[in-house]
Amino acid sequence: MATVEQLARRYAHAISHVSNEARVDDSSLVKNLVAHLKQNGRLKLLPHIARELENESARAQARAPKLEVAREEDKESAIKELHKKNVFETKVTVNRTLIRGWRVRTNNTLIDNSAKHSLVELYRNIIH
Amino acid sequence: MESIIKNIEKEISAFTPTENTEETGIVRMVGDGIAEIDGLDKAILSEMVLFDPTFDRTLKEALSDPNPIYGLVLNLEEDCVRTVILGDASRIYEGMLVRRIGKLLSIATGDEMVGRVVNTLGEPVDGKGPISGTSMSSIERAAYGVIDRAPVNVPLHTGTKSVDAMIPIGRGQRELIIGDRGTGKTTIAIDTILNQKNEPKETRPICIYVAIGQKESKTAKLVAELTEKGAMEYTIVVTAPASAPAALLFLAPFAGATIGEHFMDKGKDALVIYDDLSKQAVAYRQMSLLLRRPPGREAYPGDIFYLHSRLLERAAKLSDEKGGGSLTALPIIETQEGDVSAYIPTNVISITDGQIFLQTDLFNKGMRPAIDVGISVSRVGSSAQTKAIKKVSGKIKLELAQFRELEAFMQFASDLDSETKQRIDNGRRMTEVLKQNRGEPLPFEMESAIIFAATNGYFDKFPPEETSVVEKKLQDYLRREAETVLKTIRKSKDISEDTEKSLREILDAFVTRHAPKTESDTNHK
Numbered sequence: 001m002a003t004v005e006q007l008a009r010r011y012a013h014a015i016s017h018v019s020n021e022a023r024v025d026d027s028s029l030v031k032n033l034v035a036h037l038k039q040n041g042r043l044k045l046l047p048h049i050a051r052e053l054e055n056e057s058a059r060a061q062a063r064a065p066k067l068e069v070a071r072e073e074d075k076e077s078a079i080k081e082l083h084k085k086n087v088f089e090t091k092v093t094v095n096r097t098l099i100r101g102w103r104v105r106t107n108n109t110l111i112d113n114s115a116k117h118s119l120v121e122l123y124r125n126i127i128h
Numbered sequence: 129m130e131s132i133i134k135n136i137e138k139e140i141s142a143f144t145p146t147e148n149t150e151e152t153g154i155v156r157m158v159g160d161g162i163a164e165i166d167g168l169d170k171a172i173l174s175e176m177v178l179f180d181p182t183f184d185r186t187l188k189e190a191l192s193d194p195n196p197i198y199g200l201v202l203n204l205e206e207d208c209v210r211t212v213i214l215g216d217a218s219r220i221y222e223g224m225l226v227r228r229i230g231k232l233l234s235i236a237t238g239d240e241m242v243g244r245v246v247n248t249l250g251e252p253v254d255g256k257g258p259i260s261g262t263s264m265s266s267i268e269r270a271a272y273g274v275i276d277r278a279p280v281n282v283p284l285h286t287g288t289k290s291v292d293a294m295i296p297i298g299r300g301q302r303e304l305i306i307g308d309r310g311t312g313k314t315t316i317a318i319d320t321i322l323n324q325k326n327e328p329k330e331t332r333p334i335c336i337y338v339a340i341g342q343k344e345s346k347t348a349k350l351v352a353e354l355t356e357k358g359a360m361e362y363t364i365v366v367t368a369p370a371s372a373p374a375a376l377l378f379l380a381p382f383a384g385a386t387i388g389e390h391f392m393d394k395g396k397d398a399l400v401i402y403d404d405l406s407k408q409a410v411a412y413r414q415m416s417l418l419l420r421r422p423p424g425r426e427a428y429p430g431d432i433f434y435l436h437s438r439l440l441e442r443a444a445k446l447s448d449e450k451g452g453g454s455l456t457a458l459p460i461i462e463t464q465e466g467d468v469s470a471y472i473p474t475n476v477i478s479i480t481d482g483q484i485f486l487q488t489d490l491f492n493k494g495m496r497p498a499i500d501v502g503i504s505v506s507r508v509g510s511s512a513q514t515k516a517i518k519k520v521s522g523k524i525k526l527e528l529a530q531f532r533e534l535e536a537f538m539q540f541a542s543d544l545d546s547e548t549k550q551r552i553d554n555g556r557r558m559t560e561v562l563k564q565n566r567g568e569p570l571p572f573e574m575e576s577a578i579i580f581a582a583t584n585g586y587f588d589k590f591p592p593e594e595t596s597v598v599e600k601k602l603q604d605y606l607r608r609e610a611e612t613v614l615k616t617i618r619k620s621k622d623i624s625e626d627t628e629k630s631l632r633e634i635l636d637a638f639v640t641r642h643a644p645k646t647e648s649d650t651n652h653k
Contacts (some may be wrong), residue, residue, distance in 0.1 A: 009207065059166055062154055097186040098553040108167040110227070117148060120182045120190050127194070 005052075008045050014054030014059075065090040065106035069115060070098040078102035078113075085111070155179070155224040156208060161217045161373045162418045163199060164208050172211045174268050175201045176233050183225040193219075194468050199226070199248075200375060203419050210419050214249065225518035235383050237263035237390040242334060245351055245365040247565070248376040248383045248393065253367065253385045254351075265390060267382040271441035278447040280481075283512045284333065284399065284456050285571020287323025288316055288497055290562040293521035293579055295504045298334065298512025299397050300445025300454040306461045306468065306474055307486025313460045313496050315566050316484065317401040318350065320458065322359050323569035324399070332410075333397035333456065335363040338384035341377050341407030344369045353567070374418075377411035378435075381459075381608055385442045388455045392444070395451035400443070404460035405436060409472045410549050426471045433475050440479050482506035501528055515622040516576040524584050525557060531555020560595030570603075573617035577606055577631060584633045589643040602638060610634045620652055 002010070005051055008119035015033065020025055037043045067082065067090040069075050075092055082090060153167030168177065182190035197219055203210035213220060235250035242259045245254035252259050255342035280298035297303045305313045321335040337354075339347045347367050354360045364387055368380035381402045388398040402408070409432055424430045436459075443457035461476050466488060468477065477483055479525070482505045491498035506528040510518075534552050537544060544552070561582040570578075581587065581602060590598045606614065613630050617623060623631070 013207070028266050059156075063167070092294055099187060105152065108153060108169055109227070110150045112148045112150070116182075116187050116190070119187060122193055123191055124196075 004045065004048055006050035007042070008052045011045065012056055015049070016056050027028045039094065063091040063107050065104060067092045067102060067104045068095040068098060068114075070094070070096060070100050074100075074102055078104075081113075136378060140496070142603050153226045153228075155220060155222055155226060156211075156224065158220045160418045161213050161375060162213050163213055163220055163226075164237055165199075165211060166227065168201075168209050168228055171201050171204065172232075173204060173585055174232050176229055176231050177201060177211055178183075178227045178229050179220050180225045180227055181219060193373045195380070199566060200379075202415070203421075212415055212505055213284070213373065213418075214375055214379075215373075217373065223490075232266045232268060233379070234264040234492050235386055236262035237250070237265045237387050241364050241387060242248070242362060243360045245347075245367060246374070248366065248368045248380045250383065250387075264618055265365075265386050267379060267386045269386070269389065269442070271438070272444045272446065272450070273550040276444075276447055278445050278452070279423070279511065280445050280454075280508045282397075282454070283509075283514050284320075284397075285323055285327070285572045285575075286316065286320040287326065287571070287575075289564055289570065289579065290497060290499050290501060291316065291484060292513075292517055292572060293562075294501050295482065295499070295506040295515040296509035296517070297456065297458075297506060298445070298509045299456050300443060301506070301508050301512070302440045302443045302457040302459065302480040303450075303506060303509070304459050304461060304480040305486070306463060306473060306477070306483050306485040307498070308463050308466055308488045309540075311486035311488055311491045313462070313486055314403055315556050316401060316486075316497055317460060318353070319456055319567065320399070321354065321363055321401070322567065323358055323571070324362060325357070325359060326569070326571040331397065332362055333389070333399045333454075334391045335359070336366060336384045336388050336398060337363060337370075337398040338366045338380050338400065338402050340368050340402065341370045341411065342367075342370070342403070357567070365491060370424050372413045374411040378408055378415060381405065381439050385439060385455070385457075389442065392446060392453035392455040393451065395446075395453045397454045397456070397632060398508070399456045399458065402439075402457065402459040404462050405476060406462045406472055409435070425442070432472070433479075436472075436476055437479050440476075453484065481508045492652050494563075496565065496611050497561065502524060502532065514572055514576075516573060516617050516620075517579065518622055520576050520580040520583055524579065527551075527554060527558055527583075531558065545628075553592050554588075555593045557590075558582055558593040560592065561587065563596055563599075571614075571618070572621075573614040574603065574606065576617055576623060577610065577614065578602060580628075580631060581635050584632075584635075586639055589639055591644075598642065601642060602635075605638050605642075613651040 015029065018025065019029060037045060065087055067078060069078050069092065072094055074123040082104060087104065096118045098114035103112040103114045149332045151168065151170060151203050153165040154165040155163050157164040177199045179199060181193055197213060197215040199213050201209050201211050229546050236259065238261050240259050244252055244256065244259060280300045282299040284297045284299045285292055286297060305316055307313050321337065324332050324335060351365055356362055366380055366384045368376045384400045384402065390398040391398040409428060412432060412435055417423060421429045440457055441461060443455045445454040446452055459476060459480065460475050463473055464470065485500045485504045486498045487500045490500060515640035530551055534548060538552055561578060578599060587595050587598060613627055613634065
């Protein structure tokens, strides 16, 4: 038997899927959802579903492509590189801790092209 | 000089880091040694992941704490993976980057590990520096199949008279040592390790002692004892102390088996002692409950049997085509109030090829080792028993069984007929002969000679209560006077007619010299 959290998570997952893929109007989607919950005696799930949707949106934001470059002047070359990899919509920020190069995290993939990463790896290999 | 600096600066500015693509996830929740990770959609079960503390820090901060923490994927769920943290969980935080490294949990194995104390991950913890010449082996591996195995027919001498005589263990066997706390389970295991020193170097098994959930002071004491007695030359200690995370406790026996398999695969013999699997089961239960797996009997998860069976099934005697190596397993189980019908004891009893049962009552009566020979069995060891011991120990089990039946009548000793009295006395003598002090394992030739003396009535001329003392004297006497006979037994692994004749002569001489003079003897003189 599924717990309240599990049920809410499943509803939230279905709603976000429908909203993204089927491009259904949000207000009618919510109206239909409430009607469905009422009909099934599950209206109490509504706040839990809202919380799960918030979590999902936070997760989606975290998964959104994020490009970090070490210097402003690296921006263009990094974006070019990303285009080659079919990554187009990216939020670009300057992160001086990278020292040189750039890194991008999109969905579950990280492409690390930074000097910091290379230096840390080098340090680990020498020390251990 | 300036040009050199300029050139270096030029090189730095021209530096293009190599591209590195990885699959990553983010820690969503962490607690009780478990981390819930968002992402890692392609993660596989038992895969290692790396929690990277350097990702969102400056280089300076990253280099001050660069060590990654490993995790083990144990639950694959709809929207996340759950991992156990194999290290300091306090360094893991929400939002931390986790990288997939695409490897199943592996540990370092190699010949250089002999003589070392390592943790569950194969890292040295004895302060003797790194271990070189190791290679990585996955700790989960399918056991060898029927075709690759050979029958168990080579003995593994424990140096404990009662075990070698009545519950013999063969190389490649799985023999459970079971009993309440403080009944001498570890002692039998350690004596077995110590006794391997009596074996020739070329056939001496490499011993792996896996300490699960024990006090570190106890493990340190044990290592000191093994070192002092020269047993660390062929021993590896894997330690997962009580203070270690539950995941390391549950994985420790698998690490021990993996190290043992390294030697088995090279055609050598290995002996692995799991001390003890009850604590491993408890650690696995703790982890499973934290991973929200449904609890079953005694709150253990449903796959607890599989956990132990897949571990113990890795013990094997390989066929000659596979190199002929072997891995013998001596798992230890601690019972509560002698209850062998509890969940874990019954499981492990059914998996293993026999059990050595230790009783608190016997221990309190001064019987050391406190083995209850009535319910201890070895299902495959008898075909591996050395001929010499087999020849002399045939009658012991029967004699002891008869003695136990008659033991109740001992208090009416004066009213008993002479035959019953004789049986009781023989039983008492045999019980005394089988007593053995901790840390004093005997080579099998000495065991055979002593059991030969006991079963052939050489102790009958001594009062039963003095048997222990006489047995010690006999050991010294044999070491002094019967060197050639003992050497012959060791070499031939048998007691031939000639050897038996010489042994009888030596034993007769011993009895004549040490037996108390009877009244008639004194009067005659």
